[in-house]
Amino acid sequence: MKISIGNDHAGPDYKKAIVKHLEAKGIEVINHGTDTTDSVDYPDFVHPVATDVENGAVDLGIIICGSGNGAAITANKHQKIRAALCWTKEISALARQHNNANIISIPARYTSIQQAIEMVDTFLDTPFEGGRHQTRVDKMSC
Template structure:
């Protein structure tokens, strides 16, 4: 499975731990994030990840910023991207089950690194339920 990951200055340590976990499980990871805590602009990292997901170059995306909001808003500008802000693993499961989310956005300032890893693991191993949720997901995209 191919994963694209990106982060701003709030998430280098989170990204490092998540990438290590993903690679240990055999995932192919493309890194668009910064490795520095120097101030950067989160859209610069959200858009390449969202483009990879949008174009099918990645199966899923992972984005990390301080609150998770800005990076989610940026990613959701892309067609066929459903980026969900997830701060606990239960929300990550629901984002996949009910919304067929394909990018998980993690708020680094409000989760621990261990929580972030659990969120990612849950997100990547939870299937979309379809059924009654499919019609709602279809209504998310604007043409």
């Protein structure tokens, strides 16, 4: 599995912990995020992740900003992206099962690093259910 990750200044510690966790599991990670808490513009780090997912260079993406909202909105501007703002493992699972989300957006200011890692594991391990959900996913794109 290959994952693309990007973050703004709210998430460097989250990103570092997630990357370390994923690499320990043998998952390759492409890092588009900042490593400092100096203020940056999250679209500069989110668009490359969305492009990686959209082009099939990676299997899934992870984006991190303070609330998770701006990052998700930015990623969802890409035609083939379904970025889901998640704040619990259960929502992470549903995002994959029902929406076939291909990017998880994590709100660094509202979750702990441990919660973020658990959400990422759930997101990566949960398959899309298809069936009646496929029809709905097909209607998402204009």
